[in-house]
Amino acid sequence: MSDQPAPKITKSDAQWREELTADQYRILREHGTERPFTGPYWNSTEKGLYRCAACDEPLFISDTKFDAGCGWPSYFEPVKADAVTEHRDTAFGMVRTEIRCANCGGHLGHVFPDGPPPTGLRYCINGHSMVFEAQE
Numbered sequence: 001m002s003d004q005p006a007p008k009i010t011k012s013d014a015q016w017r018e019e020l021t022a023d024q025y026r027i028l029r030e031h032g033t034e035r036p037f038t039g040p041y042w043n044s045t046e047k048g049l050y051r052c053a054a055c056d057e058p059l060f061i062s063d064t065k066f067d068a069g070c071g072w073p074s075y076f077e078p079v080k081a082d083a084v085t086e087h088r089d090t091a092f093g094m095v096r097t098e099i100r101c102a103n104c105g106g107h108l109g110h111v112f113p114d115g116p117p118p119t120g121l122r123y124c125i126n127g128h129s130m131v132f133e134a135q136e
Contacts, residue, residue, distance in 0.1 A: 007105030009055050016054070023128040024053045028106035031091075031098070032126075036071025039127030043067075048134040049079070050125075057103035059083050059130060060123070068115070068122055073130070075123040076115045084108065084123075099123060 011019075016029050023039075026032035036042070041050070050060040050073070060075040060083075068074035078084045082102055089098040089110065099108045108129045115122035 007101070007103060009104040011104075020054060021128070027126045027128045028052075028054050028101075028104075028108075031107040033109075034072075034126050034128055039072065041073040041127040041130065041132060042071055044073070044132070046132070046134055047136065048132055050075075050130040050132055052101040052104060052106055052108075053129055053131045054106040055101060055104040056131070057083065057101055059101065059108065060125070062135075066116055068124065070122075070124060072109065072124045073127050074115070075125065076117075076119045076121055078123065086111065099125070101129075 017025055020028060027034060047062045049058055051058055058079045061079050064075045064077050066074055066076060084099045085102045087098040087100060089096045096110045099111050100106060101108060106129060109125040112122045112124060113120060
């Protein structure tokens, strides 16, 4: 997990602060988490593409979104395998797998092994880390 390639986009903290909203910065750059049932997209059923709010990289599509009942947008797989990177997260006395945008390194959320078929995975993603592009 920790031997993932470096992000392709690197910017200073000042640049990120200027480009992102306060919520986006806290989540994407400071590895924050929005409270459940409060962020955008947790209950959205619109068809479309979810992109990284920091760099616009495609991350997830609505066809892989499901209601996990956890209060965060959840998907069973990213739009492509190399769209995200995995990192060991031992914060708060837990061992979890953190998910980051492979393009800019922004913190997205975590992945858990309790999702539906076909992958059995649940990518639990902070809504503020993404922007939505509606598609027909």
